[in-house]
Amino acid sequence: MPANLPPQFFALLAKLKEAESPEEKISILEEMLAICPKHKGTEKVQRDLKSKIAKLKKQKPQKTKRETLYSIPKQGAGQIIIVGPANSGKSSLLNALSNAKAKLASYPFTTSTPQPAMMKYENILIQLVDTPPLTKESPGWLKALMSAADGLIVVFDLAKNEITEEIKNLKEILNNWGLENKKILFLGNKIDLPKAKENFQKLKDKICPISAQNKMGIEELKKEIFNLLEIARIYSKKPGKEIDFEHPFIVKKGTKLIKLAKEISEDLVSSFKYAKLFRKNSSKVQIVGKDYLLKDQDIIEIHT
Numbered sequence: 203m204p205a206n207l208p209p210q211f212f213a214l215l216a217k218l219k220e221a222e223s224p225e226e227k228i229s230i231l232e233e234m235l236a237i238c239p240k241h242k243g244t245e246k247v248q249r250d251l252k253s254k255i256a257k258l259k260k261q262k263p264q265k266t267k268r269e270t271l272y273s274i275p276k277q278g279a280g281q282i283i284i285v286g287p288a289n290s291g292k293s294s295l296l297n298a299l300s301n302a303k304a305k306l307a308s309y310p311f312t313t314s315t316p317q318p319a320m321m322k323y324e325n326i327l328i329q330l331v332d333t334p335p336l337t338k339e340s341p342g343w344l345k346a347l348m349s350a351a352d353g354l355i356v357v358f359d360l361a362k363n364e365i366t367e368e369i370k371n372l373k374e375i376l377n378n379w380g381l382e383n384k385k386i387l388f389l390g391n392k393i394d395l396p397k398a399k400e401n402f403q404k405l406k407d408k409i410c411p412i413s414a415q416n417k418m419g420i421e422e423l424k425k426e427i428f429n430l431l432e433i434a435r436i437y438s439k440k441p442g443k444e445i446d447f448e449h450p451f452i453v454k455k456g457t458k459l460i461k462l463a464k465e466i467s468e469d470l471v472s473s474f475k476y477a478k479l480f481r482k483n484s485s486k487v488q489i490v491g492k493d494y495l496l497k498d499q500d501i502i503e504i505h506t
């Protein structure tokens with residue numbers, strides 16, 4: 203029985219060859235296993251992947267340093283770190299956006315280690331990481347995690363009396379840590395509370411109101427998170443074949459078509475002649491070249 207592996211599987215295979223650390227290899231292999239279709243034809247592939255993961259896990263040296271212990275390997279289409287003051291609702295937000303069941307409580311430092319979870323946005327998964335409260339005294343691993351991330355969500359408790367002060371303090375930490383130019387979404391949580399509504403009216407800072415508890419603004423937020431990443435989902439089509447809308451390639455918005463061709467297969471770079479560009483729900487077909495800049499939801503059929 204043919205395995206019918208999706209194109210993203212082969213892109214990950216290429217990435218695996220370049221991966222150096224066991225952690226990176228495990229993360230790629232786990233992603234390959236996750237997207238591998240589950241049927242009889244792929245049983246051997248699945249077995250091989252599982253055995254490679256098990257072998258690498260055994261090989262992994264015992265880590266003692268917190269810095270490395272708390273690094274989270276990236277998964278999915280992008281990694282977003284959720285940060286903010288104590289009790290602002292970071293864990294509640296993680297739970298509202300994903301299937302995670304992070305512990306919530308009205309006392310501070312309920313979360314003491316980073317907790318990753320996957321958020322589904324349409325046909326892709328985006329990794330979110332919940333973290334302990336962010337203060338000037340936060341440990342180095344949190345700064346490292348934030349620096350390496352593709353984007354940040356900063357959550358404030360809008361119902362707090364000192365909200366303006368808290369926003370100012372947090373922005374200061376981001377500046378001091380050299381993170382002010384990262385892609386950041388500022389959120390004001392607990393808008394379900396009257397006090398929060400009152401504070402929000404007076405705020406001058408650009409902040410998006412939500413309620414993690416009542417799920418207000420959560421669906422819109424998922425789209426905002428996707429937009430923050432500035433990525434594009436590209437579907438590769440083979441002449442005469444069905445389009446696989448479930449396994450898009452993920453590239454940075456505006457990536458040149460030839461770069462994607464290289465990711466699909468090195469051979470395509472030299473043999474590339476032109477590509478047909480289709481759009482969902484449109485019968486229009488455009489002919490594009492190597493330098494075409496990819497947009498979200500482009501359907502590409504490469505001709506050699």
Ligand SMILES: Nc1nc2c(ncn2[C@@H]2O[C@H](COP(=O)(O)OP(=O)(O)OP(=O)(O)O)[C@@H](O)[C@H]2O)c(=O)[nH]1
Pocket residue numbers: 287288289290291292293294295305306307308309310311312313314333334335391392393394395412413414415416
């Ligand atoms: N009214 C209201 N309460 C909320 C909302 N989101 C969270 N809470 C409450 O606020 C408290 C803190 O929520 P958490 O999600 O644990 O906050 P956190 O930021 O993860 O807290 P730490 O991990 O300690 O930093 C809990 O009692 C939650 O039930 C919200 O949207 N509205």
Ligand SMILES: [Mg+2]
Pocket residue numbers: 292293294305306312313332333
């Ligand atoms: Mg928490």
